Amino acid sequence: MFNFDYYNPTRISFGAGKIQDLDKLVPQDAKVLVLLGGSSARKTGTLDEVKRALGQRESLEFSGIEPNPSYETLMQAVALVKAQQIDFLLAVGGGSVIDGTKFVAAAAMFDGEPWDILLNWGANVTQAMPFGSVLTLPATGSEMNNASVVTHKALKAKLPFRNDLVYPQFSILDPTKTFTLPERQVANGVVDAFVHITEQYLTYPVNAAVQDRFAEGLLQTLIELGPQVLRNPGDYDIRANLMWVATTALNGTLGTGVPHDWATHMIGHELTALYDIDHARTLALVLPALLTVTQAKKREKLLQYASRVWHITDGSDDDKIAAAIDNTRNFFEAMGIATHLSAYNLGAEAVDAVIAQLQAHGMVALGEHQDVDLAMSRDILTLAL
Ligand code: NZQ
Numbered sequence: 001m002f003n004f005d006y007y008n009p010t011r012i013s014f015g016a017g018k019i020q021d022l023d024k025l026v027p028q029d030a031k032v033l034v035l036l037g038g039s040s041a042r043k044t045g046t047l048d049e050v051k052r053a054l055g056q057r058e059s060l061e062f063s064g065i066e067p068n069p070s071y072e073t074l075m076q077a078v079a080l081v082k083a084q085q086i087d088f089l090l091a092v093g094g095g096s097v098i099d100g101t102k103f104v105a106a107a108a109m110f111d112g113e114p115w116d117i118l119l120n121w122g123a124n125v126t127q128a129m130p131f132g133s134v135l136t137l138p139a140t141g142s143e144m145n146n147a148s149v150v151t152h153k154a155l156k157a158k159l160p161f162r163n164d165l166v167y168p169q170f171s172i173l174d175p176t177k178t179f180t181l182p183e184r185q186v187a188n189g190v191v192d193a194f195v196h197i198t199e200q201y202l203t204y205p206v207n208a209a210v211q212d213r214f215a216e217g218l219l220q221t222l223i224e225l226g227p228q229v230l231r232n233p234g235d236y237d238i239r240a241n242l243m244w245v246a247t248t249a250l251n252g253t254l255g256t257g258v259p260h261d262w263a264t265h266m267i268g269h270e271l272t273a274l275y276d277i278d279h280a281r282t283l284a285l286v287l288p289a290l291l292t293v294t295q296a297k298k299r300e301k302l303l304q305y306a307s308r309v310w311h312i313t314d315g316s317d318d319d320k321i322a323a324a325i326d327n328t329r330n331f332f333e334a335m336g337i338a339t340h341l342s343a344y345n346l347g348a349e350a351v352d353a354v355i356a357q358l359q360a361h362g363m364v365a366l367g368e369h370q371d372v373d374l375a376m377s378r379d380i381l382t383l384a385l
């Protein structure tokens, strides 16, 4: 196992009815900006519940943070924070609203042009506003991590940043808030969490038994509960377990002391920026092809994945790896998520366009060995056609 430092300051308040905890979690004298997506929190009654819990505190709302939150929209929130002397941010929504709030928290206190935060992967953030979140869509893990992904629409660039100053102070996870999700978003959440786990697990062995078994348990939970949530969307226990899987998949625990990949995400971000495909859907397009192309260097972990996660015992090692990749693809398809670019009416021209964007963004040495260069990304995308 590699050496590591582990730090996670986010308090989790989990369960039905937990939104009322906001009264304990938000400072009594705070002037709060509640940040929202399009209209879901208003329609579902979650915003009303939040406002009731905030009680007498002075609060304003900023709505309109879109899926794949844009720099352009978020800068409007930064202006509001400054004009109204807001001192606490509260994200109410999915990963996009929470990621957007992280950017606002950092940008409002940033000296200079805030897009530079993305260009420096967050290393230049030295202060950030305090904030919490009420999660309504289990998927990204943003509610308990220090990462955020922001899209600059004019530049067609979707870039991530990380900084310990943008961990939420707290996140409220009420599984009943997920009952209103459209099936498409439920499926997206399952697949996004699945790929967060594989990005930290399907690399090469470093004798990290705890992280491996933890990852395998989470993957099996998703394989079991993913189809179940589609059949029984009103089942609280399924929702609760999926919510906690998605959080633990990317709250740092799994990724301690092990190599990371993230090539699937970086290639996927370009597909979203260019063609507006949902984040999770881009991952389902890329991962099976990436595992096929990179299987020689991932061989030991792929065999472990085949055996421990999918219980594949027949055939040669090559057969087992092929079967594990097939099962992964079939799982995504069973969740209603296509795994080929053709399903999005994209062809060879899209491969060229994504490669050009990867080059423009310096994404030329991806993966746990930094060997996913542009030629290999091209092979992966071509296989995904
Ligand atoms: O905008 P509203 O009206 O609120 O509707 C949203 C949105 O249309 C809707 N929704 C959310 N909760 C709902 C609901 N509808 C009904 N009932 C509810 N309870 O769902 C739609 C999608 O929401 P969004 O927040 O965009 O989805 P998700 O949570 O999947 O977030 C995706 C974003 O997170 C980034 C992605 O790149 C993408 O930009 N990621 C962030 C990560 C991180 N911070 O660590 C890691 C991930 O890999 C990911 O990259």
Ligand code: ZN
Pocket (backbone or CB within 6 Å): 140, 192, 196, 265, 279
């Ligand atoms: Zn993701």
